[in-house]
Amino acid sequence: MRNSKLTAVVLVVLVVCAWEPAFGASRTVAVERQAGTIPGPACEDGLILDDGTAETAYGWVPSAVWGEFVQTFPVGPLSSTRLDSVCVCWTRTRPDDTLDFEVVVYSGSQWLPGRTELFSFPASIDAVPEWPDAAFVEVAAPFDAPALGGGYYHIGVRWNPSADQFFFLCADQSPTDEPEGGFFRDDRSGGEWGSVLDTSDPIFGDHRAMMVRVRAHHVPWIPTMETPGMVVLALLLGVSGWFALRRR
Secondary structure, three states, X not given: OHHHHHHHHHHHHHHHHHHOOOOOOOOEEEOOOOOEEOOOOOOOOOEOOOOOOEOEEEEEOOOOOOEEEEEEEOOOOOOOEEEEEEEEEEXXXXXXXXXXXXXXXXXXXXXXXXXXXXXXXXXXXXXXXXXXXXXXXXXXXXXXXOOEOOOEEEEEEEXXXXXXXXXXXXXXXXXXXXXXXXXXXEOOOOOOOEEOOEOOOHHHOOOOEEOEEEEEEEOOOOOOOOHHHHHHHHHHHHHHHHHHHHOO
């Protein structure tokens, strides 16, 4: 009797281990690697880090409550800009073709996004194609989205894989492209990010870029009335007053 109970426990453990990675590990999954078809242009006048072909796509096992993938955008192109829209490429492997998700924006360094998002906004896509086909959706950023300063930004998507199962974010894995930084995390990571360029997860072995693109426009810098803005305003007023006195 004791041996039969022990056998049952071992079988349960084997089933659990076969379904998911070890506790605390990433639960990322990917579609079979091949060249996907992506119809139509998307954010073609924006900042694009991929080469336009999707060799694979990244997703999460359906037991995840939420998961995020973000692409790292270099210093410079997004400095002093405001996002107009974000283009995201999606595919799927199951019959459901409608996905609700969020576009997420994080500041941070080249090596790590912040733990807390800078801002996010909801989005959806209908008629997501089945792999190996894929499609971009362009999502307009809200009018009140904050302007971006200098530094690195990490922009991507968050969705609920337990509600919208087996949807995948397209990825470029062309061998001729230089790899672009990116990060991932889910509800079991404790808020900790994993890097696609520094992980033992095999699905990122040939990573080049996530297929997330951004359109943005430059905005003039206007000092605020916080301490730095008050200092600048005081200096401008002082210089103006000095010139006015010299003219008398």
